[in-house]
Amino acid sequence: MTSKSSYKVCEGIPVPRGAAWDGRGTNFALFSEHATRVELCLFDSTGKREIERIALPEYTNQIWHGYIEGVMPGTPYGFRVHGPYDPRNGLRFNANKLLLDPYATAHLGRLKWEPPIFGYTLETGDDTTFDTRDSAQFVPKCLVVDPAFDWSGQPGHLNRLRVGWDETVLYELHVKGFTRTHPALPDNLRGTYEGLGRPEIVDYVRSLGVTSIELLPIHTFVTDSHLHALKLTNYWGYNSIGFFAPDPRYAATPRRALQEFKEMVARYHDAGIEVILDVVYNHTAEGNELGPTLSFKGIDNPSYYRLLPSNPRYYINDTGTGNTVNVSHPRVLQMVCDSLRYWVEQTHVDGFRFDLGTILAREPNGFDNKSGFLKAVCQDPVLSMTKLIAEPWDIGPGGYQVGGFPPGWTEWNDKFRDTVREFWKGGGTARELSTRLMASPDLFDHQGRRPWASINFVTAHDGFTLNDLVSYDEKHNLENGEGNRDGSAHNHSWNCGVEGPTTDETINALRCRQRRNLLATLLLAQGTPMLLAGDEFGRTQLGNNNAYCQDNTLSWVDWSLLEANAPLHDFTRHLIALRKRYPILRRNLFLTSRTDEELDVRDLTWVNANGSEMDADAWKDSRTRCFGMLLDGRAQFTGIRQRGHEATILILFNDHYEACNFRIPTSSGGDTWTLVLDTAREMPPGENEAAETQQSESLRTIGARSIQVFVLQQSEA
Template structure:
């Protein structure tokens, strides 16, 4: 019989001190808690957790150590009509587990809280089948790790270029990554992976969820899986399936090793985190952890019928950050990843759901208040996906200071402009940092995370090749995924051998990538867009853990050309501050003796007028960016200067002749790049003031000033 001591209520979870393990579990409404220890052969020993301090059930097991497999059985009323779902027949994952050994095996035992008759009332009676064989065990870990001299890059926001990627998909097919490391944390840390990222020039990887997640039951029945991982069950545990070294706790060391390797290359690590819902679904979903530990504390339940869950996420449930203990779990999780695992920031999935105090989105919710006063979390990168599926959930531009936001308006406007469906006014606003969204509350252009594509939707190659989604492999009859793609007028949808169509698609890809990387704000590149990655038109590949989603490293000529062009754009942005200013542009000062920091002009070289901006069908515009006008010094107090540029945009289906602006802006200009011909070298040709530049249909030409302004 294993000896059990009282232990302590804090810290929560399983904590090894070198001589034994302290276990602590929060449950406000439980009447009894059993700690279940599992031997290597699966034998279970149940230990009574007799101590209860301030709603924390705790004990200390001497002689217990790293690698111990455990779970909980929590007793109490099973009255779903009251929101209570205690069922000791169901083994529960520790909400504070720092390692979880793997996935659920639904074939081993019934994990659902109802008999399989499919009726909506079936959950009113508890299912008494023991599911220990189906539930992955929590693991006691050894937290030590040799970080050596690891330091966070602490890259300023205006110098950041984000690369969104999936840990598994990025290297699963990479021929230069050792076979046993493909698709793992170790694979992402490999020399070949890091070489690709550093050569491309990105400064941060934003990883799709790495919290331990569980596949939905209906996916298992279809032979699919939740590839994206937005189905969290362990907020302090790295997903075991991405570890090459093992799943008995080794996943933590491998994850930390990945972070250390990326930091050595100067690359930050941003985690996509899902604190808005869990893998337990609605009232008919599985009981895995929170539901059985204390359902009424962890979830937002319907006030008039707590059997059902409030659902702001479209997944069946919403976590309850209004409860102080749940808020503490979120904060403890965030601090763990920063302090213990050295990550550099977070992107919060459906962040509006976290901001809901009672029902409405509250900009000053407790969640924001706690983060803002936290000395650790207030210093890392914070990115909001500023919407959820509830009423009033679209909150782009409404998050507080310290926060940046995925700018969905930027994405929509830039797509529409290059499709010929948006005018220059909205385009100009998004290109220059969306001051209409962020300036009034004291934020800067870097509050806008600009993106054209993301994991959720078409890849860049598919965006310009498909007019309709092709999600047949998802087995949902085409009902899933968005239907907002519109024709790119490329002549044919999908694969083709038509050289003219392929050339136009490639040009549109370059237009979109160029627009992204010369825009004020923070660019986010969807991983694989730099090499024309395709998902065959699937714009919702969340359940496709296969070649549909995995990166293809067998690059053809088009992929190599796109990679070289993207590298060139990233380098241009890195080398010139004028494309990544820390303050909003002020525009024309109306003082002819002073060059403005930005000046918009028509194809005839004249300043844009109010009438020009109001034209809904305007598809051509030029922009002068003044490298001499920076209203702030560098970190050492020295004045900042840069080259000046002309950006000529033509989204029209006809070629346009641009006349360059007056001599006060510059006397000679040289081509920097053009999206018509990615092979044109910088300086290949020049043009004088008031000279003309032919800008082909659906293209961009960027010119750099090579002769000084003549004054006086």
């Protein structure tokens, strides 16, 4: 390391934050309200040897900045930030620790869990001590990046594809896990952005009929220390340390991570498929007062994190991970919004799912659906036009806020998940299920919000896969190293009500039917459905319902199951195609059960098994396990865009362990109904088969624990 800079250094400018290359040199800018000095550290091309240390010469509006002529793309760098080390007052500056730039768009290397990465002397266990060891050789470095990318000739030159919410079908997947074992990919592309963007993968996703892939976190993240000690890995990625950089571990060539990510997005846009990122702005990988000093903690701890007002040595832990990002601070709020805009404007992603979204809407006095963050996003001309999905809960006070986010947002609806699961296990009530089938108006029908504000799901990355949900009575998480105490506690039996001898064959048949029931309920319900990748062909985690730390075949999608479970795959494709074909299944307005007086039709009628309308007694009766949902698309207030494509659809649900005789209701639009789906059958109705029809007022047998869907054939005028 030279004592005198070999580069020409000038004051530069305070914006934009991070490292901005202009073709001649690089401007560096870093926010720190409480620092006394900031040094830029430059490294050789490997990132292992520090070759230059330059004090940023200017400080403007709490931004330290400087322009370094000759610093080119590909240069590894980091910061050392000077200031008081006073943990009892929330200050944890330690210039012996190399820090990541919060605005870095690329990283090099992996974190090594060694004592020097801690600001205090780890061996003492006392966070008020001061550690003088240099951490540079143990931490990742930032890279100066040339942001140029040729989007020309691609749909990706637009920031978004703008798939309508009423048309959206989400598909949640993990970049690595989805492609790691795919037989059509070369070994070096399995588990990478480039592999995910290959035609073999894109074509498969498109063939399903889904409109949008939702990627588990791809922001640079680190493996938690306790997992490292157990020789496990943070596989899901909910432990971010870089909000602007795609994690290099998913790149075929790590230094090209950003380029590969952009190319992947372009390939999905070519196919008409949106890319949505699961983002983690609620906490960082630095943990609590005993955690490492990697970036924010050493740059300006009391600005970036929420600290206990009565004792700022300690962190507010509304996330359960040790710390909580302080989005109430204007510069931190700016960083989060800058990050979101970066991913939209520079990588052309189409939206975001916000992990523990309640945190971002929490001000010091609690959750506020008019919080600074929510207002900033909703008024932003770029962000307000993207898909915004909140996980509306955290472990803090008042943390459960399903339905509480403002207009413009959609939300994961765990009440849909829980109600649907309970119903098909033989619990719950028809009334509870009916509310969820209507897109949960009790939660979302206010302030002009639409049915698609409810993100419906039955399974997600967190929990059992669909196959395991109906196959395991208890979780099997021993490999996580926590004595099987982690993850949700119980699943309970899905084999209740099997008629006759419970042979392996009958139990397996019921499980397969229950998979179809859950998928059908998800994709036939009003609202926005989200499918977990691999559920369409029986992916299993062998009963592990918290596989966050399993970066191995337990979590990776096993593509050999696709052929073994081809009927389930075909059934799922058929369901998605039905949803696309009949807009009445994905309305823009909430169902009302009111009558269109001009046409004398009602948009929604709930039908009892005897063919009559459900009455109060039937709804109250917990024994009501068989009922129908009649959707009439001819009602002029249905909110369907494409006039001329209306349909009248009857969906029959039977959760009883016995078959049910159902009297098909009459309709003024015709009297012949065509069967388009039956979950009691392994295969959907074939195109070359004679259509199965049913007349109004006739009795129809619906099998035990099954769903049937009919479309009314319109009478000739």
